[in-house]
Amino acid sequence: MVLNIFTYIFIVIGCFFNVLAAVGLHRFPDVYTRLHAGTKCTTFGSIFLIGAVIMQSIGIWVAEGGSSPQSVLTIHAIIALIAILLTNPTSAHAMSRAAHRSGVKPAKAVIDDLEKKKKE
Amino acid sequence: MPWLPIAIFLTVCIGIILIRVFLGPTHPDRLVGLDTINTLVIVSMVIMGAAFDEVIYIDVAIVYALLSFVTTLFIAKYLEKGKF
Numbered sequence: 071m072v073l074n075i076f077t078y079i080f081i082v083i084g085c086f087f088n089v090l091a092a093v094g095l096h097r098f099p100d101v102y103t104r105l106h107a108g109t110k111c112t113t114f115g116s117i118f119l120i121g122a123v124i125m126q127s128i129g130i131w132v133a134e135g136g137s138s139p140q141s142v143l144t145i146h147a148i149i150a151l152i153a154i155l156l157t158n159p160t161s162a163h164a165m166s167r168a169a170h171r172s173g174v175k176p177a178k179a180v181i182d183d184l185e186k187k188k189k190e
Numbered sequence: 191m192p193w194l195p196i197a198i199f200l201t202v203c204i205g206i207i208l209i210r211v212f213l214g215p216t217h218p219d220r221l222v223g224l225d226t227i228n229t230l231v232i233v234s235m236v237i238m239g240a241a242f243d244e245v246i247y248i249d250v251a252i253v254y255a256l257l258s259f260v261t262t263l264f265i266a267k268y269l270e271k272g273k274f
Contacts, residue, residue: 157256161262
């Protein structure tokens with residue numbers, strides 16, 4: 071029962087952060103701030119949503135015991151979570167570098183240190 | 191657990207982000223929207239796997255995560271130089 075309550079809390083946190091990502095993509099002014107909303111919030115939200123799936127399947131696995139089919143689901147969900155955690159920040163870094171090199175300027179920015187460094 | 195309503199909820203989020211992909215003023219904007227959609231699709235696939243007790247959906251989600259990562263890297267490389 072305690073595991074059930076924690077699963078519900080995780081689901082609420084995960085859904086909240088995924089909605090924040092969707093809203094932030096519309097509210098922020100330029101690419102770099104949108105990247106901030108779009109990648110960080112979805113990574114955090116997916117940790118909690120997949121964590122809820124893992125928790126529920128671990129609960130069923132412990133209740134059934136031994137080699138229940140839930141064991142496969144648990145381990146594969148953990149592998150999917152690790153894949154998201156490894157690939158999402160890396161692709162965010164690649165996208166921001168590509169945006170800066172293709173000439174998109176930050177909105178309302180006064181100082182651009184990276185541009186100054188490239189000219190030197 | 192109400193897994194199916196959560197999957198529908200995530201699909202609505204994907205629809206909201208899709209508007210940004212169509213509107214986006216510059217090309218990196220569209221790329222950011224696409225990457226966000228990819229992450230949400232992976233999460234909803236895992237949740238559908240839990241909803242229907244099918245492990246194969248989660249396997250598909252793992253492969254989708256790795257392939258979408260490669261796709262994002264390729265498009266970023268293309269935007270950077272203007273050619274492959």
